[in-house]
Amino acid sequence: MRALVLLIALSTPAAADIAEAVQGQILPGYAAFQAAADRLAATGKACDIKAVQADYQATYDAWMAVQHIHIGPTEEDGRALAVLYWPDPKALGAKAQRALMTGDPAKLAPDAFAQQSVAARGLLGLERLIYPAEPLPADPCPLIAATTADLSRVAGEIATLWGPQAQLLLTAGDPGNGAYLSRAEARQALFTQLATGLENLTDQRIGRPLGTFEAPHPDRAEARASGRSLRNVTLALQAMRAFTASLTPDAPQTLAAFDVAIAQAEALNDPVFAGVADPAARLKVEILQRSIAHIRELAISEVAPEMDVGIGFNAADGD
């Protein structure tokens, strides 16, 4: 009897975490992203810029709910990059788009466009067309239609291919599952998405515009032209908070730290991190960055042991 109780105690939490994260977070997230991208493609075809802008914002919002997931079909064939290519320090995307706007229209046909550089496609490719910083060299409408149709295609592929990917995660450790040799491996993969996603916020989404005190780079913020830099951080925090709650019911410190950072982000009146060049405003961005780094520390000390996983042994090594 005691052995049975112990067995149940050992097996129950493990069963909940993978299923809740996959079925409660990831799959609905990709379905919502696909629905948003489909609407965007319809609007993109008509090329009413105001309407495209609204659906672009909604699609970007939907992506931020799942952008921390980088496994399986999301990562294969460059799909995540084809949705969001950022950062692009050498402005490869803008250069490629100028060539596409003034070049052979055959390159905008769906199959040909899918072969174009990921830097020229995706949400930020679209942003450059519908929130142009400088006049565009030609009518952007054909490229807007091609870009939004391509986004919808990629979103559909991700949502569809996540069916079998979800099965792999849910049947981790079963005979014949070559992707995840144990349930611990699947939990490890999910936890890694959280740890890496938080690191991406501190190092990239906030770290790039922050630069150093001597050399801040407000121009490097993500999605500046559409005013989404801070919003993306806030949405990512909210999504990763929900993701964390799905991974373990018992992470009070980590969830509280998320709440602190989300409140700071919501109170930060600096939508594109323009303040990083101003000492007083910069401090608030730095505080947010530190709060997110703190979430990650807590996730490693609190969530990881709850899930019986750690940070990858070799991934953390660097040699």
Add this chain to the structure above:
Amino acid sequence: MQTSRRLFLAGLGALALPKPSWADAGSPAWLAAAKEGEDYRLHGLSETGESLFALPLPTRGHAAAAHPTRPLAVAFARRPGTFALVIDCVTGAQTHRLTPPPGRQFNGHGAFSADGATLYTSEVVAEGSEGRVGLWETAGFARIGEWQTGGIGPHDMKLLPDGRLIVANGGIATDPKDRTKLNIATMRPNLSVLSQGKVVAQAELPDLPQASIRHLALVPEGVAFAMQWEGDPAEVVPLLGQWSLGAAPVLCPAPEGEAGRMKGYAGSIARAADGRLAISSPKGGAVQVFAADGGFVATYARADVCGLAPLGAGFVTSDGNGGLCTLDTELRPLAKLDAAWDNHMVAL
């Protein structure tokens, strides 16, 4: 006359007291360091992924070097290393413990000379990270000298078929105590060929000075090398290159959508029997395979994968989850042990 008598005597000696060989150690295919719970061990693995022996290590290991004939392995500590252990793989006994001379640190890799008489160890001068090759005789493992490597922060080194040594000078100067990188803005890695202590050939990547050249696999014309990118992570650069001695090094880029999956980091490299090359990225949870000519073939996903060695027509991989997988045209599980495999698999 004298020669033949010596041969005769040597032959007699061998008859009287057969020297142990790798067969006596169970003929392992690979050596691999692992963490098990709080313990560190060096395993000898069979081609089916079975652990034939597991010998204790005092702290975290990195790579190992195997004696060409005697069943001796030298396990190197993770850098900055304070020890290298000579292990008798038949008895499991530690026969010698090598300690770097004052002011020197082991850097995780080493190689035996072809006749097995000399062990070369990858080292740095602790202050400034200037590279050294430590020389040790292998009868009693006494230090017999050292060479300059021709660069900063050497990591992997391999013996060329002609007996010369090729060293990956990673270019990174580190704090002697804590691995903090000190010279990222000015680093200049190189590949150096050493002959009797002299740098006789050298190659640099002038356009990619922040690509630290760290791991090597011999190819017929020279060496293939794996790099870790220390520049802006937003810049996606090739992580594999090949250097045919006498020519300029050639980089082997992966296609745009695939390249980023390695997260700017290749932790191991291996060459398959058919000439294909593989590099691994534990940070990206991916292995990328390239054709012998450097053309990209495919990316394979496996979390925390790092160790790589040739197996059959393709490769074997090891990872931090304890998995050993075969990789030919797909990645398939071979065995799983309750151990976190460390960076490298050393083929015997």
